[in-house]
Amino acid sequence: MSSIAAKAPTRSFSFTKFLANNGALVGLVVLCIALFIATPDFLTGRNILNIGIQVSTVAVLAFGVTFVIVAGGIDLSVGSVAALASMSSGYFFSTSGLPGWLALIAGLAVGIIAGAVNGLASAYGKLPSFIATLAMLSVARGLTLVISDGRPLPTSPQVSFLGSDIGPVPVPIIVLVIAAVVASFLLNRTVLGRSMFAVGGNAEAARLSGLPVKRIVVVVFALSGLFAALAGLLLAGRLDSAQPQAASGYELDAIASVVIGGASLAGGVGRISGTFIGALVLVVIRNGLNLLNVSSFWQQVVIGLVIAIAVGFDVLRRKTRSS
Amino acid sequence: MKFSSTTRKAATIGAVAALVLVGTAGCNRASSGAGANPKVVLSLSTLNNPFFIEVRDGAKAEAAKKGVDLEIVDAQNDSAQQSNQLQTAASGSAKAVIVNPVDSDAVGSSVSALNKGDIPVVAVDRTVNGATTASFIASDNVAGGEQAAEDLAKAIGEKGDILVLQGQAGTSASRDRGKGFAEGIKKYPNIKVVGEQTANFDRATALDVTTNLLQAHPGIVGIFAENDEMALGAIKALGSKAGTSVKVASFDGEDDGLSAIKDGTLSSTIAQQPAKLGALAVDQALLAIDGKATKTVSVPVVSVTKTNVGDFSK
Numbered sequence: 001m002s003s004i005a006a007k008a009p010t011r012s013f014s015f016t017k018f019l020a021n022n023g024a025l026v027g028l029v030v031l032c033i034a035l036f037i038a039t040p041d042f043l044t045g046r047n048i049l050n051i052g053i054q055v056s057t058v059a060v061l062a063f064g065v066t067f068v069i070v071a072g073g074i075d076l077s078v079g080s081v082a083a084l085a086s087m088s089s090g091y092f093f094s095t096s097g098l099p100g101w102l103a104l105i106a107g108l109a110v111g112i113i114a115g116a117v118n119g120l121a122s123a124y125g126k127l128p129s130f131i132a133t134l135a136m137l138s139v140a141r142g143l144t145l146v147i148s149d150g151r152p153l154p155t156s157p158q159v160s161f162l163g164s165d166i167g168p169v170p171v172p173i174i175v176l177v178i179a180a181v182v183a184s185f186l187l188n189r190t191v192l193g194r195s196m197f198a199v200g201g202n203a204e205a206a207r208l209s210g211l212p213v214k215r216i217v218v219v220v221f222a223l224s225g226l227f228a229a230l231a232g233l234l235l236a237g238r239l240d241s242a243q244p245q246a247a248s249g250y251e252l253d254a255i256a257s258v259v260i261g262g263a264s265l266a267g268g269v270g271r272i273s274g275t276f277i278g279a280l281v282l283v284v285i286r287n288g289l290n291l292l293n294v295s296s297f298w299q300q301v302v303i304g305l306v307i308a309i310a311v312g313f314d315v316l317r318r319k320t321r322s323s
Numbered sequence: 324m325k326f327s328s329t330t331r332k333a334a335t336i337g338a339v340a341a342l343v344l345v346g347t348a349g350c351n352r353a354s355s356g357a358g359a360n361p362k363v364v365l366s367l368s369t370l371n372n373p374f375f376i377e378v379r380d381g382a383k384a385e386a387a388k389k390g391v392d393l394e395i396v397d398a399q400n401d402s403a404q405q406s407n408q409l410q411t412a413a414s415g416s417a418k419a420v421i422v423n424p425v426d427s428d429a430v431g432s433s434v435s436a437l438n439k440g441d442i443p444v445v446a447v448d449r450t451v452n453g454a455t456t457a458s459f460i461a462s463d464n465v466a467g468g469e470q471a472a473e474d475l476a477k478a479i480g481e482k483g484d485i486l487v488l489q490g491q492a493g494t495s496a497s498r499d500r501g502k503g504f505a506e507g508i509k510k511y512p513n514i515k516v517v518g519e520q521t522a523n524f525d526r527a528t529a530l531d532v533t534t535n536l537l538q539a540h541p542g543i544v545g546i547f548a549e550n551d552e553m554a555l556g557a558i559k560a561l562g563s564k565a566g567t568s569v570k571v572a573s574f575d576g577e578d579d580g581l582s583a584i585k586d587g588t589l590s591s592t593i594a595q596q597p598a599k600l601g602a603l604a605v606d607q608a609l610l611a612i613d614g615k616a617t618k619t620v621s622v623p624v625v626s627v628t629k630t631n632v633g634d635f636s637k
Contacts, residue, residue: 041538050534150376239526245371290535293518
């Protein structure tokens with residue numbers, strides 16, 4: 001009798017629970033329907049592709065941040081690291097004369113190094129990741145300006161390719177899909193991914209059960225740096241140039257995407273699909289409000305409210321789970 | 324090649340002593356003045372922008388020519404940081420200060436402090452409110468905006484729908500250019516501004532915003548961007564339409580903008596002469612030390628199109 005009673009609530013459909021677990025998706029659908037009614041330009045094939053291209057940078061950046069947040073940390077440096085990686089790649093190509101594809105790989109390597117430094121500082125240097133990555137935010141942006149002297153640099157054809165189309169399909173969307181599959185695989189199907197959840201859930205328990213927590217933290221931040229670098233190169237590809245001020249403030253969009261997507265800033269919870277939906281929510285709001293010619297001041301207000309509501313759902317979800 | 328520990332110790336002590344000496348000398352205003360070149364501090368709002376880099380380069384070149392010891396500080400678009408830097412200048416050995424305010428109002432109190440210390444202040448590109456400046460050097464942004472409107476109107480045959488990409492809200496450059504453009508475009512009743520959005524003077528933002536606006540307004544024939552960076556983003560969004568069915572006009576005359584004019588994707592830009600702004604600022608700072616500065620110096624803006632672009636590229 002008692003076992004039936006215990007099972008019953010999970011079988012019956014609970015609207016609160018559904019909303020709590022799929023809040024971002026429901027929000028996205030509602031947003032799309034509202035925009036479709038408000039403007040006929042929203043649901044056109046071309047506009048869907050535009051949204052896909054625009055979401056690629058933010059989403060790729062946010063995938064990396066998802067790893068860090070799942071592992072219980074935070075990465076504030078991804079926007080600066082993205083800019084540093086694209087600027088380094090541009091520098092290696094245009095000033096050092098490296099072959100284009102090598103310059104592209106060097107850009108990615110710069111991202112991994114910057115991320116690893118974040119990881120070393122927080123795992124072995126005992127800095128809170130908030131502080132370590134806050135420092136990197138400033139250092140990486142500063143180095144970007146040192147390299148560029150404040151001027152944009154041309155990028156290699158291989159980087160420009162990242163911003164072009166293959167037939168009707170924009171390359172950024174292809175990169176986005178590959179990055180999503182890889183990130184999702186890493187997080188859900190590998191030992192490393194499960195270790196991230198373990199470390200984020202309870203670092204001490206993870207350590208006691210034999211996980212090399214410090215090394216995992218370094219790898220997690222290095223991965224975040226790699227995804228940031230990829231996002232930076234995507235952006236540079238779309239602009240055909242590495243911009244010193246590129247991706248300023250994108251770290252906040254990335255964190256917002258992860259949070260809207262249902263990850264908990266307390267660590268241990270997060271999904272790549274959720275992060276992708278979170279990034280889509282941000283981009284669709286900006287796209288829709290542009291189409292409606294709403295001032296960007298109001299866009300900021302709306303995005304702030306969406307973040308607040310999303311975190312509200314996070315609290316609600318934890319409450320329904322614990323009860 | 325090995326050093327004994329005593330030499331190493333002596334060297335360390337020597338180095339520390341030298342540092343201390345240099346440090347204290349810096350605090351003493353009188354000691355560094357005699358015989359040496361006059362020291363002028365140049366405080367720039369940001370060096371994260373090609374325009375201000377050219378201001379800096381122009382000032383540097385002029386300082387070298389006139390024998391001025393120019394110290395350049397970058398406020399990184401942060402008013403608080405700029406006020407700290409100006410305070411440092413006020414207590415240092417500077418004979419004059421050139422300031423390019425992050426914010427015209429916020430800079431007022433730190434400039435007042437310099438006024439009290441009898442250090443003359445020259446403002447570049449943006450004004451200082453609530454304090455005295457010996458000289459103000461700027462391009463005429465309102466006139467430039469009007470000129471841009473005329474250029475764009477001419478390029479599109481004085482009729483059709485256009486978009487406007489605004490710069491960072493709250494900056495005088497965006498306000499003045501926007502105001503000038505709005506006044507200029509009023510003279511053409513057949514031109515209609517159908518979309519107006521800010522893209523923060525940033526290329527990547529302009530690419531996304533223009534792409535989105537083109538969905539809602541596919542039939543536009545012109546775009547005005549309040550700086551070259553945004554125009555280049557818009558051109559990227561327009562693809563093959565740029566320069567053919569859609570004409571783009573902008574403001575600044577940066578290197579990248581000038582090459583876009585040569586390529587035919589950008590139809591016109593309003594060239595400011597940032598290097599000249601920097602050079603004139605140094606000249607005025609020198610004059611101000613002797614109390615002979617000119618109150619306002621206007622640097623003319625010039626329309627650059629394909630016909631005269633050769634005169635501007637370096």
